Amino acid sequence: MDSLLSSATVIAGVTAAIHAFVGGPEVLPPLHRARVDRLVTATHELCWHGVTATLALMAAGLAFAWARGGEAALIVPFAVAALSVLFGGIALVLGVSRFGTPFAMPQWVLFFPLALVCALRAAGVVVRAGDLFAWMSGGILTALAALHVYWGLGGAWPGDARHDKVEIVVGLPKGSRFPSLGLCLLVAFLLLSSAALVLGQRYGRGAPAALLRLGAWAAALVLGARGLGGFFEARLRPATRALPYHRMNRLVYSPLSLALAAMVAGATLD
Incomplete structure (x- = not known):
């Protein structure tokens, strides 16, 4: 291929x-x-x-x-x-x-x-397909980590004149408090750790590589669960249906999570 x-x-x-x-x-x-x-x-x-x-x-x-x-x-x-x-x-x-x-x-x-x-x-x-999947997923996960740091430091995008970022990113009504810097940094750390696991299991050697591969599979499962769960989130949080988060979740966030899960799995299988 x-x-x-x-x-x-x-x-x-x-x-x-x-x-x-x-x-x-x-x-x-x-x-x-x-x-x-x-x-x-x-x-x-x-x-x-x-x-x-x-x-x-x-x-x-x-x-x-x-x-x-x-x-x-x-x-x-x-x-x-x-x-x-x-x-x-x-x-x-x-x-x-x-x-x-x-x-x-x-x-x-x-x-x-x-x-x-x-x-x-x-x-x-x-x-090789596995190398491509590893670098693509690692790069996207790193970019997402940087984006969470940006949000934690007060970055307003993707908010605009009509919607605050909390309505688009978190699914809370305008005026709600955005997650704290500490929580944003925690998510960024987890995303960076996932990127490191994907690349580490691909290019590591010996026993640590096996542990890294297990961690990469765990990251793929979490990303897959996020992607699938996003399509049903509105049942648990009906209020999000009136917010731009609902549409973004179905068209961007959930498909991206599923794509990342597939890429991480592809990098681990090859």
Whole structure:
């Protein structure tokens, strides 16, 4: 199996889906409610749907290259890498220049890894699936740990003018207290420990590697439980249905947890 192309296809598909089904409902309705000229609204819609179509074509092109192989497996990843750097760079520059933080427009978090994977494939680099799963899951877990530290130190993203971050991240009503710095640091420590377990069991040797592998399986089980449980959380916390957390939990948080569980398991099995 071409691990780089298959991974790039999945990342591109997830990026396109998030743009269409998460970003669309967040961006387009406020635009429709705004009192601006219809031509301006239609122009914004053209740009938005054009990006959606481009992302879908990127995913489809990578899937075609994965199935076809040959020159397509070199040319298509190169083109997707270039587009990903462009999209990610624009998001990063806009986030810093307009909002003062790169997390205001976090699309680069998906685009830059996609560009890296595609660039490696275009260069003809061969990577074992287990190594790819280990580094991808370790990188994502480390990024999530950094995000929790950011929240603990008072970072406001993904809050905006309509919703506080506690409504989006925790599922509590506006005005509720966000988890303390100590709790955020504890979660960050657990995420970093999981990343270390995944990488350690992959590259460690001897008896400690067996213990690390056991720890990695435990991390995979916890992540899988979080992912599956997230789809039923609203039954235990009905009040979350009225908050943006409910939608984000079903479309982002739970699928991401399941994807991480699968990657950790893949890194441990291979």
